Amino acid sequence: MASQQKQANMLWGGRFTGGLDPLMVAYNESIYFDQVLHKQDILGSIAFARANFNAGILTKDEFDKIETGLQAVEAEWVAGTFKIVPGVDEDIHTANERRLGELIGKDVAGKLHTGRSRNEQVATDMRMWLRDELRAIEAHLVSFLKVTAQRAATEVDLLMPGYTHLQRAQPIRWSHWMMSYGLAFASDLERLREVIKRVNRSPLGCGALAGNPFGIDRAAMAQELGFDSLLWNSMGGVADRDFVAETLQWGAMLMQHISRWAEDLIVYSTAEFGFVRLADAYSTGSSLMPQKKNPDSLELLRGKSGRAFGHMAGFMMTLKGLPSTYNKDLQESVEPMLDHIKTVADSIQIAEGVLATLATQPLKMRAALDPFMLATDLADYLVRKGVPFRETHHISGECVALSEKTGTPMNELTFEQLQSVDARFDKDISEVFNYDKSVEMRSAKGGTSKASVLEQIAVLQAMLE
């Protein structure tokens, strides 16, 4: 009996007579997560009521009552006094309308939903919410990139080993390393700005799927709600969760960059490398080993990238194979979206904090440079004397072998030893063994010379204005 009574209260209760399995009630309801959309739901409802008033569906008096009532409902959400009725308030749309009816009477409140479907409502709410969140994320990303650019400018004179296969390869500027990720994140920023355009399109007025029969002014509603444009097909408008999928794809890529960035810094912060020291604010100790200072912030950034990818992969599977327009499967877009946005927004801010506060260890960076990292420079020296590179590569390799065989660092081989390998080495060969010179030689655009790195910083800064 009790469950039948509840049933009658539900929005679509009219044609259902039997009670729902209690687990089915819980399985179906989304109110416990979609309540975060309360503000968007209220604003969307006010815009919809206004458009119905302008279309002659509501009187001025009815519209005023609905608007004032909806504002009162929103005030309850903000104050934390809104009482969800378990088993009745299936989702945020149902809950707000139920409460509106209690505040202004069902006769007027019952007119709000004229021509409207929750299918268009949920898509509208999600798009408005996501648009605002992505704009906030854009600001976080810009801020992180400003720290990157600033730090790269300040520390442009620090040299360290550059790696391939995690083996010492060639000397680079520390700032060149920072900017290598900075420019990847800059591409993420470009992509984000693209995604926001497609998120910020209005489905309101699409109805359940076929459109609105009361001549509602969709453009006016879209404008009131801050949308840039409309979704132009009502069936597509209620079916579309590509705006969520695209956001998750975007975030998965960004987190993949953050993860690799974090991995480098984890390696660089070990005693074996010692290039950087994390601030206490972003490290934790061990409960057992008193000496430990662990890079938990960076490990979490790396770890959470898996979770971000999971949101994306899982939701793509949810979408795959859905028939046309709205299906309840689409409700599964909300939770991954919420968790993804929190994960990405927090991660960017943590990454910024880590980078802004870490201390570099310039002497350790220098000490890790090894004369073998100049073997290419040695080959290039002979190239400049007209020797074909394939030959110089071989000659330089022989010098490496001689150095290894005699246990002499390559820069300490005598002039005679070098000449025994190839007579074309002149006295000025000693100038090759200079790390600063080596990085300055790489002066073509995009290289690790000071001017090239400063130019990269300028390119990045131009994107941040």
Ligand code: ARG
């Ligand atoms: N809570 C639902 C969702 O998030 C709202 C739309 C319900 N529409 C429906 N036809 N049952 O998708």
